[in-house]
Amino acid sequence: MQGFASLVCILQLYILHVGRPYQLTSMYKETILGRDSLFDGSTPKNTQYILTNMEETTRSSCVIFCLIYSSECASILYDEELRSCRLLLTHLSLNLTNVPTHNTPNDQSQYWARLKVCEDGWYPFASHCYFFYETKVTFDEALIFCREKESYLLELQSSLEISWIVDSFLLPVSGVDEQCPEFYSCSMWTGATDFNTTTKFIWTHSDTDMVFPEWGSGQPNNAGGDQHCISLMRDSKANDVSCVLRYQVICERE
Numbered sequence: 001m002q003g004f005a006s007l008v009c010i011l012q013l014y015i016l017h018v019g020r021p022y023q024l025t026s027m028y029k030e031t032i033l034g035r036d037s038l039f040d041g042s043t044p045k046n047t048q049y050i051l052t053n054m055e056e057t058t059r060s061s062c063v064i065f066c067l068i069y070s071s072e073c074a075s076i077l078y079d080e081e082l083r084s085c086r087l088l089l090t091h092l093s094l095n096l097t098n099v100p101t102h103n104t105p106n107d108q109s110q111y112w113a114r115l116k117v118c119e120d121g122w123y124p125f126a127s128h129c130y131f132f133y134e135t136k137v138t139f140d141e142a143l144i145f146c147r148e149k150e151s152y153l154l155e156l157q158s159s160l161e162i163s164w165i166v167d168s169f170l171l172p173v174s175g176v177d178e179q180c181p182e183f184y185s186c187s188m189w190t191g192a193t194d195f196n197t198t199t200k201f202i203w204t205h206s207d208t209d210m211v212f213p214e215w216g217s218g219q220p221n222n223a224g225g226d227q228h229c230i231s232l233m234r235d236s237k238a239n240d241v242s243c244v245l246r247y248q249v250i251c252e253r254e
């Protein structure tokens with residue numbers, strides 16, 4: 001608690017200097033994660049979600065770097081022993097474990113999240129916020145749902161964003177045969193269609209060409225002649241599908 005008190009003190013001093021109207025107590029929360037649950041593997045599954053590594057840094061500096069110097073920083077992982085600071089693009093979840101750290105018996109890594117990067121119920125990634133809607137709906141229903149939440153249906157602009165979506169929200173490719181009997185089962189809607197062009201797929205919100213994700217094998221095939229919407233499959237690939245199919249939804253906003 002002493003460390004946290006000094007951190008708050010430093011932040012208050014900083015805020016007094018620049019006059020920003022933050023309410024620290026309600027905005028930020030500190031969590032110390034047990035290494036058994038989060039640091040028990042050596043596989044660096046999500047080094048890709050680390051924005052920056054810094055060495056020989058104090059914990060409070062690490063937090064301030066996250067707050068001030070990076071619009072994309074959603075949380076930090078700080079190692080008291082090594083004095084290393086990692087700025088992360090997202091919050092850690094059970095699906096995003098194994099952030100690499102040194103695996104000593106006295107691991108002092110600590111995790112701190114900027115809770116108000118996104119509103120409650122929304123997940124941060126690289127300065128955007130995402131809302132996961134578990135219920136399966138048609139493409140039109142998904143568009144309306146996101147619009148009502150003052151957001152837009154998922155637009156995928158990089159392979160990193162795709163891997164974060166898949167890691168965080170989609171079921172794994174194998175081991176879910178009962179829920180998802182086909183390779184395309186349990187997909188998720190994206191906001192791309194070819195309604196207006198019939199030759200290429202366009203993101204409906206930003207009105208830009210769909211560059212990501214990669215197509216699944218043999219796609220797009222416009223099977224049956226009515227596949228004008230795009231789903232993201234569990235293998236991170238795109239498929240053109242009928243817009244009246246029902247999939248889960250992710251809404252996105254800046």
Ligand SMILES: [Ca+2]
Binds near residue numbers: 219220221223240241
């Ligand atoms: Ca298809």
